[in-house]
Amino acid sequence: MIGRCIGETSLTQVSFISKKMPQVGEYVTVEYDGKVILGMIESLVRGSIALNSEIYNPDTIEKIRQIEGDDFYIKGTVRILGDVNDNLKIPRTPAPPGTEINEAPSEILKDIFDVDNSLKLGHLINQSDVEVGIDINRMVSRHLAVLAMTGAGKSNAVSVIIDGLLKHNGCMLIFDMHSEYVDAEFENGKVNVIPPMINPKHMEFSEILKLANIKNAPIQERYFRQAFFEANRSVMEGTAPSEDFIENVAIILEQKHDAAESASEKNKIMDVLNKIEDLNLKYDRLLNTNAGDILKKIQIGKANVLDLGQVDENTAEVLVAHILRRALRSRKNYVKNHDRNALAFPVFFVVEEAHILAPQNRNPSSKTWITRVAREGRKFGLGLCLVSQSPKSVDSETLSQANNMIILRLVEPKDQKHVQTASESLSEDLVAQLPSLNIGEALVLGLMTKIPTLVKIDEFTGRMRGGDLDILDQWAIRHDMKEKDTEISLQNIEDLLG
Incomplete structure (x- = not known):
């Protein structure tokens, strides 16, 4: 027995008093009305009636300790988890004050944590x-x-x-x-590393738009959208001039630029072309028309x-x-x-x-x-x-x-x-x-x-990166390498000087 219920009890929580120190997180059982109720200790305090918070002299505390000895109490709360014999359903009635609080047997806990598959x-x-x-x-x-x-x-x-x-x-x-x-x-099992590449043919317009960094520019967005869907259509019809999807978008925009009548329109299309060029440079490794479907990998x-x-x-x-x-x-x-x-x-x-x-x-x-x-x-x-x-x-x-x-x-x-x-x-x-x-x-x-x-x-027994670097080890390795390089340089100079 760990202790006994005290004060008012509820369907979800009971307080208890004890002379034995349990641990927070420990499972207990409360038996009443023919039920075995499982609970978990959620909080603990240790106190003494004689050594209360109204004593302000350390010498007085020591004298009381000599007389009382280790006279203390332990008070805690138990969270009710459910009836062991009724699929852990919360009971309909609270535990009577004075009911024993006992350590939960390992057999009960093993049965609870034994899950199929x-x-x-x-x-x-x-x-x-x-x-x-x-x-x-x-x-x-x-x-x-x-x-x-x-x-x-x-x-x-x-x-x-x-x-x-x-x-x-x-x-x-x-x-x-x-x-x-x-x-x-x-x-x-083994690791299957997937490189960070997307086939742009599988991307939505909004994804490409984000990469192109076209923000708060509705006219640029309109030109880009038109070229994007025209390029998509040409790929589907097999009439695309290039295997590179982004290059197809650029070709269509260049055609629109050449056909534009006003300088203002040409400038706006050129702004989009510049952003596509930046996109190609920045995300050259990300966008790959030969990458295939990433889900298939x-x-x-x-x-x-x-x-x-x-x-x-x-x-x-x-x-x-x-x-x-x-x-x-x-x-x-x-x-x-x-x-x-x-x-x-x-x-x-x-x-x-x-x-x-x-x-x-x-x-x-x-x-x-x-x-x-x-x-x-x-x-x-x-x-x-x-x-x-x-x-x-x-x-x-x-x-x-x-x-x-x-x-x-x-x-x-x-x-x-x-x-x-x-x-x-x-x-x-x-x-x-x-x-x-x-x-x-x-x-x-x-x-x-x-x-x-x-x-x-459990401790993972396999191998992976992560965790903190051994800073001292890294410094030592670098120092040794530098000294070795210095020795080789000095030896080369001596060899040259004969």
């Missing part, structure tokens, strides 16, 4: 013999957010999830902003990685928006129309640096399509994993669509508040535990797990 995430922080599995179907279809401050174990958690999905022949596409997964090694049973480490944020936003837009449309065609040329299997999109691709205070095209997939993807087998070390900077609407969360250590109050606002099941007491989590420890909650839980996430 689950992904093993780790084990309970307080009971290492109880493994924690999460429901893959509910994780993918109901979306996931992995949130933590830098260095708390976020990349390790994501890698464990990816490796676990590969064990089930899963398909994920990682938007890899820092090339962390390009040369990763997973135990259960996604392979099932592999960790597909879109390497965004060498492109700027604007390009990354366009690429992410392009892929998500086409994936959603393709999956709709497959599910509704049984289109054999469409994307034939579900995909789990891992959005690294979600605060950049779906920011709170900007509206890039990537944010539009991430939010769209978050709202509609479940019906068509598209899931999202939003990963960020700055939760307060992630769009609140998008974050609220993630019905599952893995929250590692979070210290900043604004981050904590933003996450709590996005999750209905995250209480104040649970939020209060986030700064005290150690590296690799996480609060896991949502539809993918039957109950909220504190988990020690």
